[in-house]
Amino acid sequence: MSTRARKTAPTGTLLYAQSGGVTAVINATASAVIETARARKVRVLAARNGILGALREELIDTGKESAAAIRALAHTPGGAFGSCRVKLKSLEEDRAKYERLLEVFRAHDVRYFLYNGGNDSADTALKVSRLAAEFDYPLTCIGVPKTVDNDLAVTDCCPGFGSAAKYTAVSVREAALDVAAMADTSTKVFVYEAMGRHAGWLAAAAGLAGQSLDDAPHIILFPERVYDEAAFFAKVKATVERVGYCVVVASEGIRSADGGFVADAGAGKDSFGHTQLGGVASHLAGRVKDALGYKVHWTLPDYLQRSARHLASKTDLEQALAVGRKAVEFALAGMNSVMPVIVRTADAPYRWKIEAAPLTKVANHEKTMPASFIRKDGFGITPAARRYLEPLVRGEAPPPFGRDGLPKYVVLKNQAVRKRLPDWIG
Amino acid sequence: MSTRARKTAPTGTLLYAQSGGVTAVINATASAVIETARARKVRVLAARNGILGALREELIDTGKESAAAIRALAHTPGGAFGSCRVKLKSLEEDRAKYERLLEVFRAHDVRYFLYNGGNDSADTALKVSRLAAEFDYPLTCIGVPKTVDNDLAVTDCCPGFGSAAKYTAVSVREAALDVAAMADTSTKVFVYEAMGRHAGWLAAAAGLAGQSLDDAPHIILFPERVYDEAAFFAKVKATVERVGYCVVVASEGIRSADGGFVADAGAGKDSFGHTQLGGVASHLAGRVKDALGYKVHWTLPDYLQRSARHLASKTDLEQALAVGRKAVEFALAGMNSVMPVIVRTADAPYRWKIEAAPLTKVANHEKTMPASFIRKDGFGITPAARRYLEPLVRGEAPPPFGRDGLPKYVVLKNQAVRKRLPDWIG
Incomplete structure (x- = not known):
């Protein structure tokens, strides 16, 4: 983890991408990312369909969305810009792809790359960051946690x-x-x-x-x-x-x-x-x-x-928003190759805070459930599991419902940014 | 439908039974039945596992439940007293069962029988009523509508x-x-x-x-x-x-x-x-x-x-409560062999009321969806379907949630009434 102190106001564009299976609250993270960056006058682009959009130079100008639409993202399930199931391999094997990413970033003055996903995404963010350093391109890469599988290392739990x-x-x-x-x-x-x-x-x-x-x-x-x-x-x-x-x-x-x-x-x-x-x-x-x-x-x-946003956990929503906000703050503070992770400081009353963890500790690790969470007979959970799980489902955060009895979910305009590069032959 | 005016305060016991597949709001109907009867000082028994409990003389004394528990029933899914999938056949074929029912009713002074189910249940209520008349046993039978299938005749829609x-x-x-x-x-x-x-x-x-x-x-x-x-x-x-x-x-x-x-x-x-x-x-x-x-x-x-009571429709809940209240009112007014049905008086704004329909018009009929509700290509719904359906899903009525993040559903004591008859050999 390299930390460079910035003396001047942030310059350059922030690129946000979603990765892997979406969740009920990944858009809440997106909402917090965009709102926090807007407040700091940082332009936010989003990659259409995750890393594929970055490779294809299919970028979305989130500046075209109203403040109300970005706020509504916080209660909308799915992945508002599209996600994908594409894992980049090692720098050696997929070097052309990593270089293409840097080319796209450079063409759009992307200086902050926020990749919202699981441990594969953390790994990709880490590799992009390394290649940028190799090319001496100033880029701050942040992994933002998300997964319903709850299998990310370091963080106490995963938004979603x-x-x-x-x-x-x-x-x-x-x-x-x-x-x-x-x-x-x-x-x-x-x-x-x-x-x-x-x-x-x-x-x-x-x-x-x-x-x-x-x-x-x-x-x-x-x-x-x-x-x-x-x-x-x-x-x-x-x-x-x-x-x-x-x-x-x-x-x-x-x-x-x-x-x-x-x-x-x-x-x-x-x-x-x-x-x-x-x-x-x-x-x-x-x-x-x-x-x-x-x-x-x-x-x-x-x-x-x-995708059941109508039944979201308030704790989960708050954490999804918090990692989004912190991701931008870390990025603008020049904290490269980190992930905002959730640290539990107390079970009862439940307390948590966000800290920065090096991506090297998250990438490609998988957190399994502690053996102490499964009952001896193998058919149930222990009190320790209950203590861990219960705060995570606590609180309700229903979306607004319309007169028609259905949740009012937002669909963004997702207006494309004009391409500046030749088409990608991937 | 025979209507006998009662001059005196109601006497006798009311027996309530649930039938067939349960719904998110059938307990709301039960809650309204019990609260309305309590307000009129009428004792309410419930049959355990539907009509089987009536045959087996497995009756539950709802008087043992607190007012808070009965109120909580209104936001608890499932069937609080148990339901069953048992259809009584014709009076000729199943005469022994119908006679057994009357025997149990007589032993517990049951003068009002409220059967909460679909068209089979309406049919059973009708037959019990006919046998009671034949035996000159004073009994008022009411069918109370319920089904997620929405296939009951006469009523505009079905609670659940x-x-x-x-x-x-x-x-x-x-x-x-x-x-x-x-x-x-x-x-x-x-x-x-x-x-x-x-x-x-x-x-x-x-x-x-x-x-x-x-x-x-x-x-x-x-x-x-x-x-x-x-x-x-x-x-x-x-x-x-x-x-x-x-x-x-x-x-x-x-x-x-x-x-x-x-x-x-x-x-x-x-x-x-x-x-x-x-x-x-x-x-x-x-x-x-x-x-x-x-x-x-x-x-x-x-x-x-x-069973998703957490996502209940407010319209549905209100109708489930209303049919329960009206069922008791009709019963105590001596309106025999009727069902409280929902009558739609306007689409926009949506208005409805409860009326009494003769069980003969409900029993064993099945309401199919009008052909005008299905699009010509067969793959979607028409505006007419939308006008009909939309008010029925309107409004939210979430249950209270506990500190543990889960809905606070009630489990009743379901205390048995002492049997007065020999065991039933059915």
């Missing part, structure tokens, strides 16, 4: 996670009341599929829906534990016999002892050669039905869980 | 539908913003599966999420129209080429020209003989992937859509 966690806990509590009411003659086992390919953070958040062992969710399946079908069946059966029904939350990333994703077991081709799209919940529900004979239902919320 | 409709429209709008942001490099086609086996009311409600042809949802598939795969593929392809992505809302009940449910095409057994649980969304997404090569995602919200 708290709202998805709240969606998960609330949805499981609500569906469980439905199942409980009907279990006598209808569905006895209900399976909820949570996102989380490598870490069970969202599945764990479902644990907030209940307090006692007999409260739903009765079973949580974590990717951190090997999925054991016999133990699972035994637990389902015991729960139905004791409570009358069983609510299961399964992380999409659970694996069997052979290392294969359980979700893949439910996918493939049917007898017509058509693609069968599986999923963990569908597979588990089918197996429970076959083995135990219970009536089953399951849900796959998919994108709903990461 | 508006909230599920709001959930659908909001979820589709939110997920569409997510898909739009990522479409350049990720998911291009997203499929949302809405409840509705026979009528496309909930799928239609998704249409409220967009205004123009290029707004999501781009395609709605209704059970009222034959599913034509070639036309669907062509529409998906044209939409992706024009808009960049395509959001599809499919009713679970769509059928092919051969009359079979499309959902069943995705279900069956895999090569291990394990049950494959399909679903329309999974099937359509797999077919689109195979035929058009687009990256797909899909969601099956399942019970989440009917």
